[in-house]
Amino acid sequence: MVVSPESALKKPDFYQSKKILMTSPILHIGSSVSILNPFEYVQTDRKVYFPNQEALAKGLLAQGGRFFNDYIQAIEERQDITKLLKQAFGSEWWKAKDTQGCPIFPKEAVSQKLTSERITDLRPMIRNGMGQLFIPGSSIKGAIRTAVAYYLLKHADRFQLPASKRVSEIEEKLREKLGKINQHQQKFLDDELFMDSLFSEFHLTYQERNFPGKGPNTDFFRAIKITDSAPLLEGKIKTKKGQEIPVNIPVVAEVVVSSRFSDYLAKYKASIYTEMVRNVQTEFTITLDTEMLSWFTHKQGMKLPFNNLDELLQICQEFTQEQWDYEHDYWQEIKNNPQASGKNLDFNYIREFYEPEKCPYSLRLGWGSGMNGTTIGLCLDDELREDIRDTCGLKAPGFEAPKSRRTVMNTKGEIKFVPGWVKFKNLQD
Incomplete structure (x- = not known):
């Protein structure tokens, strides 16, 4: 028996999925370790090396017990190991391998070193289990969640937000509440005030x-997988013109806090x-379970x-445009200072970066995105945002919040x- 295409059963279309190409001029996602110890990296004039600790220990042990003992001492005393590497492996120590031939x-x-300064207190980027740099789906989802919260609060009437939220x-x-709560309570205050209600106060059918x-x-964000x-x-x-462009260049850079x-x-x-990472180019997949999304009904009608x-993704774009406009205005006000400590x-390059009126980016992600990218602060009154910063962060009375910015220097x-x-x-369009 042959079934005609018209009468064939169709698989229910419960999922929407998009494979996304992500690009960025420069990006940092922090790891579980905020600052590396001096023995966990080695620097030359042009590069920074992050040793495989197990391979290094095996290699030093093979060169002689005293080298291994010196390494243990360097760890205990949190010392630089450059001199030890030269003694054990010679002037081209970066080519050394362990007893099993592993580099x-x-x-x-x-990583390429973008600064002529001696690096101290190095902040590493997150790596996967294979030691490769990557961007966690949780980081992307967290940024999108903030965008959705901002969007709901900004368009409260359209989405019928409860009056109390x-x-x-x-x-x-x-x-x-400001000034009356401890540091632990500050960390979760947004959940109590609005995040729990916006995302989790749902009936599930x-x-x-x-x-x-x-x-x-x-939590209706269960329906989203990244x-x-x-x-x-x-x-x-x-x-398209046949030119070769380097991508995903690992670098160690000097970030200026100003x-x-x-x-x-x-x-x-x-x-x-x-x-x-400079010139980021990578892919991830975002999936929406539309059937699961239909299970959620807000308890107060939102x-x-x-x-x-x-x-x-359009919600993300709107939130990103708001941040872009704010940053553009901020940098227009700042005067260059050629003699600042x-x-x-x-x-000038930063002002040039923010010149386009329409934001060319889809989201702001990771380290450096600041208060405006990681909170719904741009929804709030300017003075209140300053009070929050002064209470929960570093005090800067009389200045806008956030007050400081992070920018990155090149090799020059x-x-x-x-x-x-x-x-x-x-990528599926």
Whole structure:
């Protein structure tokens, strides 16, 4: 028996999925270790090496017990191991291998050094179990979740937010609580004030059964799955014109933390040496379970802000545009300072970066995205945002919040890059 195409059963289309190409000028996602010990990396004039600790221990042991003992001492005393490596493996120590032929300094654990300064207190980027740089799906999902929260609060009438969870009420409760809560309570205050209600106060109906409760099980973001990115492997791609462009370049850069004086003259605060990736190009997959999304009904009648992935990505774009506009205006006010504690704070490249009126990026992600990228702060009154910063962070009375910015220097010592801006392109279009 032959079944005609018209009468054949169709598989229910419960899922929407998009394979996304993510690109970024420069990016850093922090790891579980905020700062490396001096023995966990080795620097030369041009590169920074991150040894495979097990291979290094085996290699040193094979060279003689005293080298291994010196290594243990360096760990105990948190010392640099450059001299030890030269003694054990010679002048080209970075080519050394352990007794099984494994490189002590794997290719994926070598970064270009973008600064002539001696690196201290190095902040590493997250790696997967294979030691490869990558972007966790949880980082992408967290940034999208913030965008959705901002969007709901901004369009409260359209989505029928409960009166107690609208911006005016949130601001009033924040003013009441600031200064009266401890540091632990500060960390979870957003959950109490609005995040739990916006995302988790839902009835869940599945197969005609109602499941009450509150928490992860009734969080409508359960319907969204985001994979980790493909590893950020250094390589080259060809443009349509046949030009080769390097991508996923691991670098260690000097990140300048700056703010301003009362007359808007730029003020140097600190330098942070950070492992980052230049010219990011990777892929991840985002999936929406549309059937699961239909199970959620808000207890106070709030409407869901999206029904498909296109709407979700548009929400991200709107939130990103708000951040872009704010940053553009901030940098227009800042005056260059060529004599700022020995640094030339010339932000002309940064102002040029923010010149386009329409934001060319899809989201701001990871380290450096700041208060405006990781909270719904741009929804709040400016003075209240300052009070939150002064109470929960570093005090800066009389200055906008956030006050400081992070920008990245190139090899010439020019302030050239802003971290965290990423573009999404649907590879299935």
